[in-house]
Amino acid sequence: MQGYGVLTTGWTRSELMSKTIASAKQGNILDPWSHSLLYATDFADRLEHQIIPALRSGFVVLADRYIYTAFVRNTVRGCDRQWIHDVFGFAVVPDLVCYLRIDVDTLALRVIESKGMTYWESGMDMRLGADLYDSFKKYQGLIIEEFDKVAEEFGFQVVDARRPPEEIQEALRARILPILKEGRTKRINKAAADKVAAEKGVTGKPALVAAEKSTEKIVEKAAMPAPAKEPATTG
């Protein structure tokens, strides 16, 4: 109940691409490049139609997964690291990235206890193991390893995702509130925003908060990590 205008946006949820990605996942077309490019197109659509207009209007934007998810998945699949960085070169740098970190054993238990392991979450396209479980453990292990590197490189705020949801929420709020307070006093100004985007990792006015985590499971546990009020629709 803090009175901020909030827009939430999530990976693969663009108007243009959500159906396309869903049908791609069911089919067999996914080579690593088009895989990454489908997500990049989805991201560009949301960036231009949701994120940037909302930031310009002074909204707080909460992103459930951001470009780093693509970096990690792409690298794990053996693609060129520089290439995926280049592809997403048009992105706005978030004011804060919260990384909900978990270990692969706890993760496996959680996933089995909830909706179960899926083909893509288990990285079955990479043929890492004979069954879902073996493949899941190996794949998510690689993903976490890579996320840790990316977290270091881009200065993520790490939150221990093994704790209960209330504690995680607490931890997220403690990181988000200072950024919002800092931003509130400044006026939105395109030049400033651009400058911020140029200097990676610097905090600016329109707060863009991205949450990254090892798998969608945790999203549910800690969704909406903010003093979210009246989630606004697309601008």
Place this chain on the structure above:
Amino acid sequence: MTTPIIKSPYLSAHPYPGKLIIVEGIDGSGKSTQLSLMRKWLDSQGYNVFYTEWNSSALVKETTRRGKKTKLLTPMTFSLLHATDFANRLYHQILPPLKAGMIVLADRYMYTAFARDAVRGVSPSWVRRLYSFAIKPDLAFYFRVPIEVSLSRLLEGTRAELKYYEAGMDLGLSPNLVESFKIFQSRTMAEYDKIVDEFGLTVMDATLEIDEQQEQVRDIVSKALATYKPKRGTHVKREALFWRRFTLPESERAQGEADRA
């Protein structure tokens, strides 16, 4: 943008035993006609030929159509969708036959993106990096034609109309479709001219008669295939060909006359 273009992998020759031949040109330049003639000719020569077309993968095509219909596409998403389609076709349609030593013909290639996206205001160096996973064709034709000629071909042809995006109507250059087409395609041509130098495309005079152009195309292709060893996995009987060469070499003509005599 004057940033020097970084040297990308696709600037050096690919290592595969097959051959990749592509055509580029503005809409109405006649490139597809020339490519389909080349395809039939290569077939008739006993080559195993694969063909792929810009923006044709089922999944992406559907999305592009939806995006175009709702006018939801921006220059960025437009560019990324085409790159997705290209990546998908490269992986599934272009690389396997090339690795197996066959001939692949592509109607439009990454140069189309370099030209069109630049006109739509997307950073040229970003687009080049976007396509850095691509491979360099063995032969790339650019069919150069004045706007008036391409326009009259499109308006007098079977289609007899211009498409919204083909005319660059999304750029708001002019409310008039024909005017917009002229401005958009002129700018695209200017980009192509830069690309020709940058990537060493083979420029064809697309104002010539169809058969004249095809003769030239075949000469160039023959030279490019001089050292190529065709591979086939099957020995099916070839379809009856209605296709003939435009001119017979002197020796064959003499032989034909001798046979008939």
